Amino acid sequence: MKIATWNVNSLKVRLPQVLEWLATHQPDVLCLQETKLEDKNFPIGAIEAAGYRAVSSGQKTYNGVAILSRSQAQEVVRGIDGFDDAQQRVISASLPTPSGPLRIVCAYVPNGQSIDSDKYRYKLDWLAALTGWLRAELQQHPRLALLGDFNIAPEDRDVHDPLAWKDQVLCSEPERVAFRELLALGMVDAFRRFEQPENSYSWWDYRMMAFRRNRGLRIDLILLSGALAESCTACGIDKEARRVERPSDHAPVSCELI
DNA sequence: ATGTCTCAGGGACTGAGA
Numbered sequence: 001m002k003i004a005t006w007n008v009n010s011l012k013v014r015l016p017q018v019l020e021w022l023a024t025h026q027p028d029v030l031c032l033q034e035t036k037l038e039d040k041n042f043p044i045g046a047i048e049a050a051g052y053r054a055v056s057s058g059q060k061t062y063n064g065v066a067i068l069s070r071s072q073a074q075e076v077v078r079g080i081d082g083f084d085d086a087q088q089r090v091i092s093a094s095l096p097t098p099s100g101p102l103r104i105v106c107a108y109v110p111n112g113q114s115i116d117s118d119k120y121r122y123k124l125d126w127l128a129a130l131t132g133w134l135r136a137e138l139q140q141h142p143r144l145a146l147l148g149d150f151n152i153a154p155e156d157r158d159v160h161d162p163l164a165w166k167d168q169v170l171c172s173e174p175e176r177v178a179f180r181e182l183l184a185l186g187m188v189d190a191f192r193r194f195e196q197p198e199n200s201y202s203w204w205d206y207r208m209m210a211f212r213r214n215r216g217l218r219i220d221l222i223l224l225s226g227a228l229a230e231s232c233t234a235c236g237i238d239k240e241a242r243r244v245e246r247p248s249d250h251a252p253v254s255c256e257l258i
Numbered sequence: 259a260t261g262t263c264t265c266a267g268g269g270a271c272t273g274a275g276a
Contacts, residue, residue: 009276010264034276036265061265062275111276119275151276205276206262249263249276 001028001097003104004254005147005220006241007203011035011066014248015043021241022050027254028070029095031106031147035064042066057091065091065106065148073104081136083129090130094141099231099258103141105134107148112169120169123151127178135185138225145257146187146223149203149250152179154189158218160201170217188229190222190255191237202237203250211242220253231258 004027008014011032022030030052035042037058047054047068057078058064065088067073073093080090089108094101107130112123138144152175156162165171183189191200201216210216224232235255242251 013264034264113275208259208261210262246263 001257002254003027003029003031003102003145003147003222003257004252005031005033005106005149005222006252007033007108007149007220007248007250009034009036009248009250011037011043011064012041013246015046017241017244017247019046019050020244021238021252022052022068025238025252025254029102029104030068030252031104032066032068033064033106033108033149034062035066036061037064055091055093057088059088063088063108065089065108067091067093067104067106069093069095069104071095074101080126080129080133082133083126085126089126092137097257100143101141102228102257103137103144105137105144105146105148107146107150109149109151111151112175114169115167115172117169124174124178127175127181131178131181131185134182134187138185142225142227144225145228146182147253148220150179150219150221152176153217153219154179154221158201160199160215160217165217170219182223186226187223188226188232190224190229190232190235191218191253193229193232194235196236200237201251202253204242206249211247220250222253222255224255228257232256233258
C-alpha cells in the first residue's frame with residue numbers, strides 16, 4: 001500500500017491539484033497539512049467523488065490537517081493528548097490492513113519563524129509534547145507512521161546551502177536534537193532507508209526562483225515505527241507536483257508498505 | 259535580494275504567517 005503526505009498550503013486553492021494527484025498516484029492514504037479550512041468547509045463531496053474518505057481537524061486561515069483514505073478511518077483522535085493547543089496541527093486514525101491495523105499520525109509541526117521568536121519556543125515545547133505522547137502511542141499502536149511537515153531539515157544533506165542555513169530556524173541544533181528524540185523512540189526516516197538522488201528536497205520558497213534553482217529543504221517526512229520500517233519497500237518525493245500550475249510550495253512524499 | 263503566495267478584514271490595500 002502507498003501512504004503519502006503533502007503540505008498543500010490551502011486546500012481550497014489546491015483542491016484541483018490534490019484531486020489530480022490522487023487520480024495519478026492512487027495512494028491508500030494521503031495526509032494533508034495547512035488545509036486552512038474549518039471542518040464545516042472541508043470539500044468532502046469532491047474527495048468522496050474521487051473515491052476517498054476524509055477526516056479533518058481544521059481552523060480558519062492557518063494550520064489544519066486531514067487524513068484522506070480509501071478505507072474508513074477509525075479511532076480518530078485530534079491533537080496531542082495532554083498538550084492544550086488552540087492550533088489544529090495533529091490528527092490520528094487507524095486503518096485496517098491485511099497485516100493488521102495501521103496507525104496514521106498526520107502532523108504539521110510549528111514553523112517557529114526565527115530562533116529568537118516566541119514561536120520558536122512554542123515549536124520546541126510542541127515537539128517535546130509530541131515525542132512524549134508518541135512514546136505512549138507506540139505502545140498502543142506498534143504499526144505507526146508519523147507523516148507530515150516537520151519544519152525541520154534533519155541533517156545538512158537535507159539543505160541546499162547548509163552554511164547559509166546554519167543555526168537558522170528549520171535547521172538549528174535544538175530542532176535537530178528534538179527530531180532525533182523522535183528517532184530515539186525507534187522511528188525511522190523512511191526516505192533515508194533507500195538510495196536517493198543528491199540534493200533531494202520537499203520544500204522550496206516561492207521567492208527567488210528557488211524551485212528552478214533547486215534551493216530547497218527536505219522538511220516533509222515519513223517516520224515509521226520499527227515494526228513498519230521492515231515492511232517499507234520504497235520512499236520518494238514527487239517533484240513533478242511542484243511543476244504544475246499554481247503549485248504548493250511543498251512536494252508530496254510517499255512510501256510503499258507491504 | 260523582505261524578491262511569493264494565501265488569507266482576513268473590509269470594501270483598496272495592508273499585515274500576518276510561512
